[in-house]
Amino acid sequence: RGFALYTMRSQDISRLYLQVPADEDIENWPDDRIWDELGHRLGTVKAGNVYEKGITPMRSYVAKPMQHGRLFLAGDSAHIVPPTGAKGLNLAVNDVRLLAPALTELIRHGATERTDGYTTAALSRVWRAQDFSNYMTQMLHDLGGGPFQQQLQLARIDYIARSEAAAHSLAENYVGLPAEPDF
Structure with missing residues (x-):
């Protein structure tokens, strides 16, 4: 059936994801079908209002360099990760954390060292997040590889459940x- 995710946004509102084929039409998913499928994939789920629904593409992208002259890219304009790893906002904040002091030095002092190093500094974290998101996607989504692929996924989940080191690595990522310290 595929991946399902249930995340609490507040005490009263949750965000839920269901894996569906990329070419699926959202019109084929009335609210009742969504709740029925969530029940199959997650067990007992209390149905409620559906405030928004859409098909989210599972894609990845990284721009390099993350600048052209004095035009700098940050967040989704520079890199996109699949939502499985939940890294998009964190990466955008890190880009701005690196870029703000770099631009301050450029504007106030004409110093270009930090702006020149922005892409390199930002991409080290971006590629780590891309790898983690890819890892989570391969572990949690139905990749269409049949029983062999499913057993590999279960083996990976079992390893995380049984290995303190694997669980620590997953949690850390x-x-x-x-x-990173300022560059």
């Missing part, structure tokens, strides 16, 4: 690696 999920919450985000520590911010």
